[in-house]
Amino acid sequence: xxxxxxxxxxxxxxxxxxxxxxxxxxxxxPEQGGKPTAVIVNNGGKQVTLDAPYxxxxxxxxxxxxxxSSDSDVKAQFGAALAAQPAxxxxxxxxxxxxxxxxxxxxxxxxxxxxxxxxxxPAPEIAVVGHTDRVGTxxxxxxxxxxxxxxxxxxLLKRGIAADSIQASGRGEREPLVPTADGVAEPRNxxxxxxxx
Amino acid sequence: xxxxxxxxTVLLAGxxxxxxxxxxxxxxxxAKGQVSVERGGQVIAATPGLRLQATDVVKTGVDGSVGITMxxxxxxxxxPKSVLALEQYAFDTTTHQGKFDATLKQGTLAVxxxxxxxxxxxxxxxxxxxxxxxxxxxxxxxSAETGQ
Numbered sequence: 001x002x003x004x005x006x007x008x009x010x011x012x013x014x015x016x017x018x019x020x021x022x023x024x025x026x027x028x029x030p031e032q033g034g035k036p037t038a039v040i041v042n043n044g045g046k047q048v049t050l051d052a053p054y055x056x057x058x059x060x061x062x063x064x065x066x067x068x069s070s071d072s073d074v075k076a077q078f079g080a081a082l083a084a085q086p087a088x089x090x091x092x093x094x095x096x097x098x099x100x101x102x103x104x105x106x107x108x109x110x111x112x113x114x115x116x117x118x119x120x121x122p123a124p125e126i127a128v129v130g131h132t133d134r135v136g137t138x139x140x141x142x143x144x145x146x147x148x149x150x151x152x153x154x155x156l157l158k159r160g161i162a163a164d165s166i167q168a169s170g171r172g173e174r175e176p177l178v179p180t181a182d183g184v185a186e187p188r189n190x191x192x193x194x195x196x197x
Numbered sequence: 198x199x200x201x202x203x204x205x206t207v208l209l210a211g212x213x214x215x216x217x218x219x220x221x222x223x224x225x226x227x228a229k230g231q232v233s234v235e236r237g238g239q240v241i242a243a244t245p246g247l248r249l250q251a252t253d254v255v256k257t258g259v260d261g262s263v264g265i266t267m268x269x270x271x272x273x274x275x276x277p278k279s280v281l282a283l284e285q286y287a288f289d290t291t292t293h294q295g296k297f298d299a300t301l302k303q304g305t306l307a308v309x310x311x312x313x314x315x316x317x318x319x320x321x322x323x324x325x326x327x328x329x330x331x332x333x334x335x336x337x338x339x340s341a342e343t344g345q
Contacts, residue, residue, distance in 0.1 A: 037334020
């Protein structure tokens with residue numbers, strides 16, 4: 001009985017705290033590289049799908065109204081939000097000399113680019129993500145990819161990057177650069193990706 | 198209205214304060230003008246480099262704007278007089294499975310979705326007090342005007 005009362009009190013509290021409805025504007029923006037994109041707008045159970053650049057919807061009436069927005073409309077209403085958008089995360093691929101922990105020559109110059117990218121950003125973070133080819137089991141590839149990422153993380157630490165701004169993880173064989181059948185050795189998939197954000 | 202909202206916020210914060218001690222989910226990269234983060238009843242002034250946690254609420258002043266990069270590479274940026282609640286966030290760096298729920302309580306927001314939405318489109322929703330947005334692609338803007 002007491003818990004029932006407590007539940008009723010909480011329900012009342014939550015109801016009292018419910019926010020007033022808002023009038024909203026939603027606009028889908030063009031996709032870099034022209035890839036397909038969509039946002040589904042659900043307002044009071046009524047749905048509008050935005051699936052073309054500058055397709056927009058406004059709410060506040062009985063149901064959401066689709067409309068056509070434009071670059072200048074978006075800049076007028078959302079200019080400040082868009083101007084505050086952080087730099088896009090940038091991804092680099094590092095390759096190893098086969099059967100060793102040494103970077104290839106090409107990769108040494110990539111490492112220089114990584115450091116330049118880190119220097120360009122306020123509050124930079126680095127995600128180090130290991131990948132494998134499709135030789136071996138999923139489980140062993142998860143472990144191998146994490147080990148590769150750990151190696152690169154160690155290299156970055158030696159070069160002076162703060163430990164708490166580098167996170168290492170392993171994706172195993174889930175994200176091959178070059179799709180292959182299972183069991184195929186592919187050097188371009190044995191890599192470590194560095195994402196600077 | 199304002200005082201009722203405040204009382205509710207304090208009461209609810211008290212009810213849910215046990216969920217503190219969460220992991221970093223993202224970071225403030227851009228902060229212009231007045232920007233603050235509410236966490237467990239505390240208000241923290243936001244500057245670039247501040248790490249965010251699930252249930253943080255990010256607020257901008259009349260002249261404020263803020264840019265956030267999440268650990269799944271999602272980008273969220275809000276204009277002046279905005280209130281953005283990062284309600285739920287989980288991201289598995291191995292499988293890319295996760296969950297991301299954010300609510301724009303008022304103001305303007307630009308979104309570029311990241312790896313959570315790419316792995317499972319159902320896993321990311323952005324809400325306003327009246328609307329639920331299902332994120333199937335990556336870049337959009339949303340504004341929420343509350344009648345005050």
